[in-house]
Amino acid sequence: MILTDREIQTAIKKGAIIIDPSPSEDAYSSTSVDLTLDPYLTIFNEPIEGADTIIDPSIKKLHIEKTLERLTTQEKIPADGFIFKKGQLILAFTKEYIDLRLDTKYAARVEGKSSLSRIGLAIHITAPTIHAGYDGHIRLELVNNGPLPIRLRVGMPICQLIFEQTLGTPDKGYHGQFAGQKPT
Amino acid sequence: MMKVKVAEVGKGLHHSEVVVTVKTIGGDQSLVIDRRSLDNGFIRIGYPIRENKKNYLIELPRETSSGSWRVWVNRAQLEDEPERQLA
Numbered sequence: 661m662i663l664t665d666r667e668i669q670t671a672i673k674k675g676a677i678i679i680d681p682s683p684s685e686d687a688y689s690s691t692s693v694d695l696t697l698d699p700y701l702t703i704f705n706e707p708i709e710g711a712d713t714i715i716d717p718s719i720k721k722l723h724i725e726k727t728l729e730r731l732t733t734q735e736k737i738p739a740d741g742f743i744f745k746k747g748q749l750i751l752a753f754t755k756e757y758i759d760l761r762l763d764t765k766y767a768a769r770v771e772g773k774s775s776l777s778r779i780g781l782a783i784h785i786t787a788p789t790i791h792a793g794y795d796g797h798i799r800l801e802l803v804n805n806g807p808l809p810i811r812l813r814v815g816m817p818i819c820q821l822i823f824e825q826t827l828g829t830p831d832k833g834y835h836g837q838f839a840g841q842k843p844t
Numbered sequence: 845m846m847k848v849k850v851a852e853v854g855k856g857l858h859h860s861e862v863v864v865t866v867k868t869i870g871g872d873q874s875l876v877i878d879r880r881s882l883d884n885g886f887i888r889i890g891y892p893i894r895e896n897k898k899n900y901l902i903e904l905p906r907e908t909s910s911g912s913w914r915v916w917v918n919r920a921q922l923e924d925e926p927e928r929q930l931a
Contacts, residue, residue, distance in 0.1 A: 757860070796860065
């Protein structure tokens with residue numbers, strides 16, 4: 661079941677959903693709320709010709725964060741915006757911190773905005789689920805699939821969050837089995 | 845609810861993030877979390893999913909570097925966490 665704007669606002673008032681900073685009134689639509697672009701981008705370094713790097717996700721000891729740290733550079737979006745080249749992949753974050761309380765049966769999906777989709781801007785690569793209990797800024801995988809470069813600016817509405825109520829409580833939010841137990 | 849012991853091992857891509865490791869029965873697993881989630885070396889994990897002798901199956905708040913959500917940890921890694929009240 662998807663939450664309407666009124667239900668999202670009620671959940672925020674109750675503290676069941678936290679969005680910080682709080683979205684403005686015009687950030688809501690009937691069934692979603694827009695989130696905005698954080699100033700910091702993670703940009704993949706240009707490959708060195710003749711020294712190709714291959715990432716092998718099946719290697720058990722692969723440490724994705726360390727790998728990304730080596731292969732990327734952090735950049736702050738300048739005042740006149742960041743020119744996002746066509747075909748490029750960059751990692752970004754929402755400016756807003758999200759907390760979906762585990763015991764309140766809310767999950768969410770981060771989705772693109774149609775106005776940006778039409779110019780080729782994708783905001784995630786097949787990983788839209790924000791699980792019940794998630795807290796943090798939302799990581800975005802931005803790809804410019806369009807024919808032209810796109811100027812990204814700090815604080816621009818970049819994605820929308822659609823909240824859903826789960827049917828039942830997930831195991832980790834259900835204390836029946838472990839009620840009254842303490843690890844000893 | 846419960847929380848699991850973690851060790852901070854690095855920074856995440858965003859200034860709000862930290863990389864932590866959880867001691868599982870199969871070895872250390874790393875994951876990125878928001879710094880706000882870190883509470884004196886512990887993170888909230890809700891209730892354990894299963895119990896097997898001295899080990900508990902828990903679900904982490906984020907996917908680990910190797911793609912796992914649920915890991916087995918020794919009960920010594922867990923502590924009780926008071927329930928948070930809604931407004």
